[in-house]
Amino acid sequence: MAFHPLSRNSRFLQPHLPDECWESIFKHLTNPHDLESLSLVSRRFHSFINRIHTHLTISEGVLPHLPALLRRFTSLTSIKLTHYFTGDIDALLSQIASFDLPSLHSLDISYQRTFPSHGFRQFSQKFPTLKSLNCSETNPDLLLIVECFPNLEEIDVSLTSVSSDTDLQVMALASGLKKLQKVDISGTYIIRDSSVFAFCQNCVFIEALVVHETNSISNIGIANAIRQRPQLRSLTVGWGKVTLEFIDALVSLKCLTCLDLRCARISDEALCALAEGGLPLRELNLGDSKGYQYSGISCLLRKCNKLQFLDLQATQFLNDQRVIELSLLLGNLKVVKLGWNEILTDLSMFAIMHNCPLITEIRMERTSVGKHKLEEDCLVVNSHLKFLYLSENKWLDDGSVTMLASLCPNLEMIDLTYCRRVSKGAIDVLRMCCKIQHMNLSHSGCDLSQFRVNFEVPTLFVLNLSWTRIGNEELSLISKTCYKLKELDLDYCPKITANGVKQVVKNCEQLRMISLFSCDKVSCDVVAWMVFERPSLRKIIPPRFTSLIVGQRNLLLQHGCSLGSR
Structure with missing residues (x-):
């Protein structure tokens, strides 16, 4: 008989497994909500999960509970x-710095509107050995970063605000962070x-360099730079013409x-020269790139036949026959992106x-998946396929989707x-x-x-x-049969009323x-009822955000639920 940790006899079986075994089992549960449920089973499970919980995302709804969370997840x-x-x-970074988090x-x-210089300094005094920092889409003080965290191994300062001395600050970053790897x-x-x-x-340890969408950098500049670091394992660049x-x-x-090399302009000659280099490529991105044809990409893929990731989105010269031929070279492929090409049909996907x-x-x-109908007895089941992105396929119909469900x-x-x-x-799909x-x-x-x-x-x-005409009756049935739903998006559903929403909140x-x-x-009046009825709720996007007064929002925050907006 299969054993489930939440079964009636689990309290008798738990002692027979060493702590290391339980921790190993829990580490394979990637959904944090599952871990939260398991932590309620016993004090022992609670202790295990406290130790293996390593990531924390902080929203406004988390703030009232933050001290308790930081004491719990050490x-x-x-x-x-x-x-x-x-x-x-x-204030938030200062608060975090007051707790003991040795790991x-x-x-x-x-994506923050301001750079927290004061809190940043206090945070660095408590965690001077920070290894990874992401300041993308902010206006960071790069000199302060160097001063506070000289041991950084990864840093993301992409899409930062432009200022007159940005180049000088980046130079200081490169000079001060000697241990950078990415x-x-x-x-x-x-x-x-x-x-x-x-x-x-x-940065003698650097292995990954990302300089995409940086038009002020030239081919010659990148070429001279990467020659300094022959141990580079990952390179992302994207600009105009790629030179020999x-x-x-x-x-x-x-x-x-x-x-x-997404969004670059690269010739067949350049791709063939790259093929002759014999690089051990496992991931290749040519999405939205121009200038090359089938002969160039086929030459490259014949040499780089160990690829696990391939992005050829918006590659207009590809057709079903060419995708079939290329697929024969890609026995190790795990992820492929072929979107934005209306010539490709079911033949490409099933190949x-x-x-x-x-x-x-x-x-x-x-x-054009769905346009070229294939007989099911000519196709094979693929038990590895887990993720299918088929949006905006105008030919896709119920029959095609049912066939996919039977094969995946x-x-x-x-x-x-x-x-x-x-x-x-x-x-x-839900049934099969x-x-x-x-x-x-x-x-x-x-x-x-008919979505019953x-x-x-x-x-x-x-x-x-979202943006469908689903009604209360169908929504009620979904809430009863899909009762473990954690996230539900009903934006712009004109037929839904408070009664339908209440059924979801009660059943899920x-x-x-x-x-x-x-x-x-x-009505927005239902929002407060939802929070008190379903304590698991952490985020609600109400029908009309502006109609909620500040006092209501603060009250909901105290119950661990934040209100978002579109």
Whole structure:
């Protein structure tokens, strides 16, 4: 008999397993909400989970409970602030610095409106050995970063605000952070070739360099820089024409496993020269790149036949026959992106499923999947495929989706956004794919009056029904059969009323997030009731955010639930 840790006899069986075994089991549970439930089983489980909980995301709703969380989870390794956190970041970092967190080595304060200089200094005094810092989309003081955290190994200062001395600050960053292994300076337009060269010259341990969308850096500048660091394993660059001089420098990187040239202009000659370099590439991104043709990419893939990740989005010369030929070269492929090419049909997708047996993720948004019908007895089951992104496929219908469900029994996620001919097929996915966790039917435009899920789907955690005409009756049935839902998006659903929302809140006992933006028939009065009725809720996007007064929002925050906006 299979043993479940929440079974009636678990309290008798627990002592027979050593602590190390339980901790190993819990570490394989990637969903933090599952760990939260398990922590209630026993004091022993509670203690295990306290030790293995290593990541904390802080939102406004978490603030009232933050001291208790920091006292409980003393093994935290990383802390992240939610995007555009509206609280006092200086005070928050100072508060964190008052707790004993010996394992903390990563801080993410990206997408914040202000840089918390005061709190940053206090934080650094308590955690001077911080290894990873993300300040993307902020206006960071780079000199202060060097002063506070000289031992950083990873830093992200991409898309930072432009100022007259940005280049000088980046140079100081490159000179002061000697232990850097990964740096992202993408989108920081004012930096120049000399800055990139300084990173590669001064940071002798650097293995990953990201300089995408940085137009002030030239081919020659990148080429000269990367020649200083032959041990580079990952390189992301993206700008105009890729020259042979840059390719010549690139092939000197004999350890390079990840190459991202998205949005570049690259010739067949350059791709063939890259192929001759014999690099051990495992990831290749040519999404939205121009200038090359089928002969160039086929030449490269014949040499780099160990790829696990391939992005060829918006590659217009590809057709079904060419995808079939390329798939025969990619037996190790796990993730492929072929979206934004309306020539590609079912033939391409099923060729990948057949010829790439290890494939776990296929992205074919805005293609013509569903146009070329294939007989099911000609196809093979792929048990590895877990993620399917098929949004904006105008030919995709219920029959096609049902066939996919029969061929992908272990599917965990499917995106059918803007697939206007799909309704009952989505129900077949829920019925036939016993591991399905995430479904997106946003903007489906079809009649969801037939979307009646009359069988249990205990694995479904995330459901997006925004911009659909689903009604209370169907929603009530979903809440009873998909009772483990954690996130539900109902934005712009004009037929939903407070009664339908209340059914969801009552039946889905693990609900964490619900979005009701522009559900005009739902009154904001229901928001407070939702929080008190379902304590698991952590985020609500109300029908009309501006109608909630500050006092109401603060009251809900005290109960651990934040109010978001669109």
